[in-house]
Amino acid sequence: MGWEKIGVLILAGLLIVFWGPRALRAAKQAPKGTAEDWKSFLIPILLIVVFVILLIMSVR
Amino acid sequence: MYDNQTITSTRGRDSVLATNKVLRNTYMLLSLTLLFSGLTAYLGMSSGIVLGFLPTILIYFGLLFATEKTADSGWGLVFVFALTGFLGFTLGPILSFYLHTPQGAHLVMTALGGTGIIFLGLSGYALTTRKDFSFLGGMLVTGILIAFLAGLGAFVFNMPGLSLAVSAMFILLMSGLILFQTSQIIHGGETNYIRATVTLYVALYNLFLSLLRILSAFSGRN
Numbered sequence: 308m309g310w311e312k313i314g315v316l317i318l319a320g321l322l323i324v325f326w327g328p329r330a331l332r333a334a335k336q337a338p339k340g341t342a343e344d345w346k347s348f349l350i351p352i353l354l355i356v357v358f359v360i361l362l363i364m365s366v367r
Numbered sequence: 368m369y370d371n372q373t374i375t376s377t378r379g380r381d382s383v384l385a386t387n388k389v390l391r392n393t394y395m396l397l398s399l400t401l402l403f404s405g406l407t408a409y410l411g412m413s414s415g416i417v418l419g420f421l422p423t424i425l426i427y428f429g430l431l432f433a434t435e436k437t438a439d440s441g442w443g444l445v446f447v448f449a450l451t452g453f454l455g456f457t458l459g460p461i462l463s464f465y466l467h468t469p470q471g472a473h474l475v476m477t478a479l480g481g482t483g484i485i486f487l488g489l490s491g492y493a494l495t496t497r498k499d500f501s502f503l504g505g506m507l508v509t510g511i512l513i514a515f516l517a518g519l520g521a522f523v524f525n526m527p528g529l530s531l532a533v534s535a536m537f538i539l540l541m542s543g544l545i546l547f548q549t550s551q552i553i554h555g556g557e558t559n560y561i562r563a564t565v566t567l568y569v570a571l572y573n574l575f576l577s578l579l580r581i582l583s584a585f586s587g588r589n
Binding site for chain 2: 311312314315316318319322323326327329330331333334335336337338339340344345347348351352354355356358359362363365366367
């Protein structure tokens with residue numbers, strides 16, 4: 308394993324130590340969405356999945 | 368009663384004007400940074416300088432930190448151009464690699480067009496429905512952390528399958544980030560156009576690269 312990969316592993320460790328707790332706190336404190344809220348998010352995401360599939364088909 | 372209504376109405380109008388100002392400034396700065404990074408991407412392509420993975424990540428985090436810390440001052444504008452210019456520069460060798468493969472230009476243009484359509488579609492959706500997507504915040508922070516760590520793992524342990532899965536994850540997460548950030552601007556959750564620009568720029572950058580990676584893998588020219 309080269310020095311760069313060791314450096315990346317150290318960076319990953321630092322991210323877990325410093326960003327991990329903040330991410331967990333943010334997840335706990337974030338407002339909870341209703342079923343209707345999640346529906347309004349999942350519909351455009353589903354359309355994006357279909358769009359990406361169409362793009363993949365266009366380059367095959 | 369009338370006076371109260373007038374005050375409420377004036378405050379409401381002020382709030383809408385402030386929101387529109389943040390939105391207008393964000394899109395203006397985003398356009399300028401995209402043009403600037405297009406220029407630096409060209410410089411990156413013609414210079415042939417390729418930075419390693421680790422220096423790229425470290426410089427990126429350094430510039431992101433500096434932009435975040437100076438976002439409330441004039442220096443924020445300097446650092447936002449430094450950050451987007453640097454990210455554009457790192458795109459240069461990647462674009463150069465793809466453009467030198469058979470039909471690589473077609474892949475790059477498809478990924479670029481796809482990124483533009485996704486961004487316009489999601490921004491239009493958030494702006495017209497005016498839905499509050501602040502509930503996505505927690506999921507996005509943890510999701511981006513997990514995807515980023517998985518991406519680092521794919522690089523360290525040489526796992527192209529995991530790398531592709533991370534690209535797919537990033538497309539969905541960056542789409543969510545565009546919805547979240549646009550909704551934050553509309554609802555007054557984000558009042559700093561420099562921070563808003565950086566978030567949207569990073570979302571576009573990741574969306575483009577992830578789309579390019581996925582299109583390349585499925586086109587059989589990876």
